[in-house]
Amino acid sequence: MTEDLSVKNEEDSLWLNPIDDFVSDQKIKPLYCIRQGVVFIIDATEPMFEINPITNTSYFSQCLKACKSILSEKLSWNTTDYIGIILMGTNKWDQDPEIKHVLSWLTFEEVSIDQRKKLDKALLDIETFHSEIGSSEAYPLYDALWHASRSLSTVKVKMPFRRIVVFTRSDDPLSNNQTERYRIRMKAKDCSDMRVPLTVVGLGEEWEPEHFFAELEVNSGKFKTIDDYQRTFLSDIEEEVKHPSRTSAKFEWELGGEVKLGVRMISIISKSKFPRKIHLKKENNEPLDVHTFWRTMQNNDSENESSEDEGDQERIKSHASLYKSNVWHYVTYGGRQIKFTKSQAQNLKKIYEPGMKLLGFKPRSELSVTYHIEPAKLITYDETTLRGSRALFACLLAQCMVKNVMPICVLTSRQSSSPNLFALVPDSTYEGFYAYRLPTTENLRDLAPLIGEYIYDKERVCSTNEDTLDLCRKIISRSTFMYEPTMFRNPKLHMELASIESLALDEDSLRAPLDTTIPDKKVLYERLGTLKDKFESVISIHDSIPQKRPINSAPDGFNKNAKVEEELDFEQRSGRKKYSKTAERLPTECRDTASWQEK
Template sequence: MLKRPPPSDNKKADRDSPTSAALKCAYQLMQQRIISNPNDMMGILLFGTKETKFDETSASDMAYPHCYLLADLDVPAAGDVKRLRNLVEDEAESEELLVPSKEGVNMSNLLFCANQVFTTNAPNFSSRRLFLVTDNDNPHADDRSLRSAAAVRAKDLYDLGVIIELFPISKPGYGFDRAKFYDDIIYRTSLSDPDSPAPISSAAKNSSSGDGITLLQSLLSSINSKAAPRRALFNLPLEIGPEVRIGVKGYIMIKRQEKVRSCYVWLGGEKAQIATGSTTQMAEDTARTVEKTEIRKAYKFGGEAVSFTPDQIKDMRNCFGEPVIRIIGFKPMSMLPIWANLRTPTFIYPSETDYVGSTRVFSALQQKLLKDKKMGIAWFIARKNAAPVIAALIPGAEQLGDNDEQLMPPGIWIVPLPFADDIRQNPETTLVQTTDTLTDLMRSVIQQLQLPKAIYDPVRYPNPSLQWFYRILQAIALEEDLPERPEDKTIPKYKQIDKRAGQYVIEWGEELENEYRHWASKSRKSSSALTKRSADTAAAHATSLAKRVKTESGAPPASTSDRGMTDAEMMEQNERGNISKLTMPVLKEWLGARRLPTSGKKADLVDRIQKYFDK
């Protein structure tokens, strides 16, 4: 694994050996996990090395020959990251340590050593996994006894709850064959396994031809896909009918990544230290410390505070029953509008823990919904003390990658639907309809700005704010120089945009100016004609309007509501400043005849009419 790929002039060709790529991958993974999951434990065990090391006290311990424990299983500290970084960046140190043994690799000793590390440092952890990176698909080709011993050690690990994840590396011109040895060592995830939604990693290829798919990138992609264990959000019964229940587990597959603050750090001393905080609740009048037993929750109702005991609040929250997913009917998928979604959907998968046979029933339900293009409507309570919601059960088909690698397993998505009180009216907007010529020109602009393959890949555009935050945090923790500016991959490539679509944008802008001039001249002509007509009718109408005003005891000229005011009459009142003297029925009738909103106070109606004439 220490052999480097042949030199190449291509900038995208591999420069790292498989061992170096694996260590760099471990270094980047440790950098990510130490910030995003600071409580997770990590360890690095090298096998097949000339030197042997299991613990710090005994460097010549030969209980596990040719196994070198580079980093013991523990929460990574800044020192561990620095040491791994030096090993990755210093070629002399890596060549001194990474000397292969002349003897063959004994997989039984490796798995037994890993077993010892897990039982010593993490005996009670619910999620324990061993990431095995190798390019040797048949380490014991001629020794059946060693193959059997390795299979026994692997079975011991699985009995302890340790899941082995294989990350194979294909050699140039030779593929990695799992069937030769690792099918007896690596157990395929079963449907009853809580980690089953994780896809199976395909072999990473050593790109010596410079095709852009480098070994390091392939390893990072494979390991990142399984870096975070699939912890179930809930384990609930899915009630399909009366007394017909199966078991399912829910997972959050899509989640907004945010800055996670796990602790406070004090930077006032020579070294950064973790600050320990404490909170004390005190009475406002006497400054006396208040105990938890003296605190009661209260809600304001009718201007008064109504308090409840903890037992009363618990009873109110549990009045809707136990957590469950209960199907109450089925509807066509076409009836679900795109806006009917309140929160991030939850992915559910069958579980055989509580109900045997759940997998078959769940699979039949999912395939039937897909075939008939139907969705289920369910009563959904995610956990205790949670508010019930009406949710749509939308089937999800299996998604495969280019190499038949599973990107998304088949399952069902739970989409919370809004109640009637959650739906709000859209705000009032004034739309201006474009012309066919402008539409055709804009179509050319959009076609020139299409992404490659018309697919947006969010992996290629990391959040610049998060990356800058983590970069500063890493520099402080590892005592590195602070970076000067963040790397923002979301900044548009202006030169390329101008080269591809600049001329089309200019043509569209020129056409827009021409259309505006045409519209402005047409509006001026219609306005002058309207003014001329209003002058002719104003004299004839002035007498009758004055008589009506006199007969109504000095009331403002609002009696035109009997027949409705024309645009010319309303424009005349606007020019004289008499619109505010008209009555509300006249204003509302005039606005309603022109399909304008009639809600609001009188000042709102007057303002709406004035804006109409301004346009």
């Protein structure tokens, strides 16, 4: 059991009486808002403008590119997150005379195209941007933290996820001014009291966090002790801000009788979704509001619905619209329709109130890896729901680790969600349980027929021997690599996001993103060496593949892959269906084609 989970003082003592004064009688409100606010503090002193030998760009440029990448993704997803950038150590600062050498370069506000354009302009010429803002010898980290805290607190919108990120090149600043260092530590502790995590990203291989910043992040509450500290790199902070782990629900865990503790469920993996579609007006591309109404279905409505004009639709809506209270849901049982009102249909899901109930314990070995329905969630304690939960949670976690068992619970995360069975696998590293949803009968599938039909071909059996198998083992060994989820992106999704970005910035051409699902043949062949040729000679794979007959053969003397030359006469090109012209010249060519055909 780790030291930070043990009971250290009276404040962490165990309170289990549900009628105790510390237990809140108010109903726990579910979390539905996921708005995120991030303030980036970038060090603008002279060391930040040095060239990184690995990337051949300045460290300051790397920070702006990371902020641009985060901002671009949030704009593509049309989120309502807030982002701000504060530069410290500049010769130019805001009009406030009390905060010198601190410049609020990007105002903390909802993400917008103007912020992206400002970042693009700065990255276009870093030297000119550096000459405009200048660099001073001062290191006003305290003033920058105060300004960032004020920016986060002045925004009067619901923002449950807020954080401050510091990019710096200096690992031992203000070493001769212990008073200023003490002020910075106290300001970091204030961020912890405000529930605003503070993250410091050190740049450069020689950056040593043990000099000052490791202790600073411990004071901010990000780490329990100095031994738990882990350095955050620039690539890490991009993934943390783009795909943060979020608290999806808070509820009580009923252990038996009147013994309960407060817990929260954290989503550590989110499924990639395509951007939400918006209905536009055909005439001027104006966004439209969608309203749904109910009406009675006539016998001939399905036939005439496609031919109705706007007047007929307005008449149907005004004369045949129904109230939601008059809409019934039904399920057919035994040839009869069992009807339910909307409220009754919703109450069918409310078998349990939101919360988690312990059913028993099972050995951890009984959880099969094949029982995968959805990504696991992290269950950890929550002192704000029920005081004393931390101590009881720590004892339960420790005993599960010692006895090598996992709790089996029924979990209902929200009011309208159905209950599901979960197996909680203890993990002392992250001070919680990984909740794996257990499958039911309808979730199980028999894959034997599919495997026999598509994986193994009985008609074309490959003749192998021990030498061939040994060759295949070597090929697998050389082509194997460590898998990371961030290595492969959905090409269709990122192509759509790139198209949205290009339209928003009024760019003439689309910069297609790299398709990471296609393997790099050059790198693969270099790793295989001569094994590729040996495998092809042993298996004779090219001889066994039958040649497919072309569906439509091209006419004699016509090469489909030949490129159309620019000097080709337009009268000859107009008879073909495809032109080798860019999208910008296509309207002009179409007009020329129409005039030529009239002549």
